[in-house]
Amino acid sequence: MTARPPRSGRRACRARVTAVTAAVLATGALTLSGCSGPAASLPSSTPSSADVTGTVTVFAAASLTKTFTELGRRFEAAHPGTTVTFSFAGSSDLVSQLAAGAPADVFASADEANMAKAVDAQVVSGSPADFATNVLAIAVPRGNPAHITGFADLASPGVKTVVCAPQVPCGAATARVEASAGVTLTPVSQESSVTDVLGKVTSGEADAGIVYATDVKGAGSAVGSVPFPEAAKTVNVYPITAVAHAPNAPGAKAFVAFVTGPEGRRVLSAAGFGAP
Numbered sequence: 001m002t003a004r005p006p007r008s009g010r011r012a013c014r015a016r017v018t019a020v021t022a023a024v025l026a027t028g029a030l031t032l033s034g035c036s037g038p039a040a041s042l043p044s045s046t047p048s049s050a051d052v053t054g055t056v057t058v059f060a061a062a063s064l065t066k067t068f069t070e071l072g073r074r075f076e077a078a079h080p081g082t083t084v085t086f087s088f089a090g091s092s093d094l095v096s097q098l099a100a101g102a103p104a105d106v107f108a109s110a111d112e113a114n115m116a117k118a119v120d121a122q123v124v125s126g127s128p129a130d131f132a133t134n135v136l137a138i139a140v141p142r143g144n145p146a147h148i149t150g151f152a153d154l155a156s157p158g159v160k161t162v163v164c165a166p167q168v169p170c171g172a173a174t175a176r177v178e179a180s181a182g183v184t185l186t187p188v189s190q191e192s193s194v195t196d197v198l199g200k201v202t203s204g205e206a207d208a209g210i211v212y213a214t215d216v217k218g219a220g221s222a223v224g225s226v227p228f229p230e231a232a233k234t235v236n237v238y239p240i241t242a243v244a245h246a247p248n249a250p251g252a253k254a255f256v257a258f259v260t261g262p263e264g265r266r267v268l269s270a271a272g273f274g275a276p
Contacts, residue, residue, distance in 0.1 A: 051250050051254075052079045052081075052082055052250050052251050052254045053079075053081040053082060053251075054081070054082065054083070054248050054251060055082070055083045055084075055085055055248060055251070056075075056082060056083070056084045056085070056105050056106065056248050056251035056252065056254075056255050057085050057086075057087070057103065057104045057105045057106070057247070057248070058072070058084060058085070058086050058087070058104070058105065058106040058107075058108065058255065059086075059087050059089075059094045059097070059098065059102075059104045059106065059107045059108070059243070060086060060087070060088055060094075060106075060107075060108040061088070061089075061090070061091045061094070061108060061109055061110035061169065061194075061238070062088045062089055062090060062110075062193035062194050062195045062196075063110050063134065063169075063170070063194045063195075063211075063212050063214060063215055064088065064108060064110070064238070065086075065088045065195060066218045066271065067214070067218075067267055067268055067271045067273070068086060068088075068108070068259075069086065070267055071258065071259060071263075071264060071267050072084035072086065074258075074263060074267070075254075075255060075258050078258070078263075079251075079254065082251060084255070087102075087104070088193075088195070089192070089193055090164070090165070090167075090168040090169075090192045090193040090194075091109040091110045091111060091114040091115075091168065091169050092114055092117075092167040092168055092169075093192060093193075094107065094109070094114075095107075095109075095114050095117050095118050095121070095123070098118060098121070098123040098124075098243060099118075099121045099123055103247055104243045104246070105242065105243055105246040105247060105248045105249070105251055105252035105255070106240065106241070106242055106243060106246070106252050106255050106256060107123075107124055107240070107241060107242075107243050108131075108238065108239070108240040108259070109128075109169070109238065109239055109240075110134070110169035110170070110194075110212075110236055110238055111169035111172065111173075111236050111237065111238070112130075112237050112239060113169070113172065114169065115128050115239040115241070122244060123243060123244055124241045124242065124243055124244055125241065125242050125243065125244045125245075125246075126241050126242055127241070128239035128240060128241040129239060129240055129241065129256065129260050130237050130238065130239050130276035131238055131239070131240050131259050131260045131264065131268070131276055132237075132238040132268050132273040132274065132275070132276060133235050133236065133237050133238065133273065133274035133275065133276055134212045134213060134214055134235070134236045134238065134272075134273055134274065135212065135213050135231045135232065135234070135235055135236070135274075136170065136173055136174065136177060136210055136211070136212060136213070136231045136234060137210075137211060137212060137213040137215070137216045137225050137226075137227070137228075137231065138151065138154070138208050138209070138210060138225065138226040138227075138228060139197075139198060139201045139208065139209045139210075139211045139215065139216050139219070139223045139224070139225060140201065140207065140208050140209075140223060140224045140225070140226055141201055141202070141204050141206075141207070141223065141224070142221065142222070142223065142224060143224070144224050144226070145207065146159055146160075146207035146208065148207065148208050148226050149226065150226065150228050151177065151181055151183055151228040151230050152181070152183050153208075154183070154185055154208055154210075155183050155184060155185050155186065159207050159208065160188045160205070160206045160207045160208075161185055161186075161187045161188065161206065161207065161208050161209065161210070162187055162188060162189050162190075162191060162197050162200045162201065162205075162206040162208070162209040162210075163185065163187045163190055163191070163197065163209065163210045164190065164191055164192075164193070164194055164196075164197055164210070165190040165191065165192055166190070168191075168192060168193060168194070169236055170194045170197070170210065170211065170212060170236075171190065173234045173236055174210045176233075176234045177210075177230050177231065177233065177234050180230060180233050180234070181230045188206065189206075194211050194212060194215055195215070197209040197210065197211050198211050198215050198219060198223070201223055202219065202222045202223055208226070212236070213225075213231075213272055214271050214272040214273055217271065217272040218271065218272075235274075237276060238273075238276070240256055240259055240260065241256065242256060
């Protein structure tokens with residue numbers, strides 16, 4: 001395989017999001033009235049399968065790797081003659097690449113802040129559509145050798161904790177949890193993407209890592225998960241939109257519609273993402 005809502009609206013949206021518990025997110029029942037979303041942001045018409053051909057290049061947050069790879073396969077099957085290629089990385093890195101002129105058709109961010117940067121830099125077009133939500137989780141190696149039981153344990157002396165860098169969505173979310181919980185972490189490393197954090201945990205280089213709930217679910221038996229109630233206070237909203245001057249504009253429009261449509265919702269829900 002091979003405009004932003006007003007600042008006050010975004011603050012109100014975030015306030016409603018953070019009031020939702022992790023349990024509600026798990027049911028996929030989260031609905032945010034007044035926030036930007038697929039219904040408000042989808043194009044007035046979607047290209048037919050016959051109109052969509054060629055390569056569709058998608059820049060997407062690292063936490064979407066497994067899910068978007070599956071959606072790419074399904075999109076290709078629904079649109080014969082297309083090929084979807086992906087570049088997965090931390091959302092902040094992807095914005096920098098787009099600002100530097102990297103060619104792409106679609107950008108999917110793991111948070112609203114980095115999408116806002118892309119909008120401000122005028123590297124995306126249209127109104128971003130919120131398509132998923134996610135919460136943080138503590139990933140530990142199999143057997144949980146450091147006996148981590150909660151978020152506060154990550155600050156214990158001798159515990160090797162790995163987190164995302166502050167500019168990465170999962171890192172920014174971790175910082176918000178630290179502030180709300182009154183716990184200060186001293187990580188042994190700060191990674192550029194959530195997949196790098198998970199890699200440190202699965203290899204045994206770290207006693208614990210802060211990732212997303214979907215990353216833990218996708219890793220299966222390779223890692224264990226330690227739930228912590230503080231995660232419910234920090235919910236990441238994922239927006240998607242076409243890139244400005246997309247080389248394949250019809251393909252970009254069709255892929256955004258596919259992700260925000262019924263098929264995308266089914267795949268995302270099965271992976272553990274909440275609804276926007």
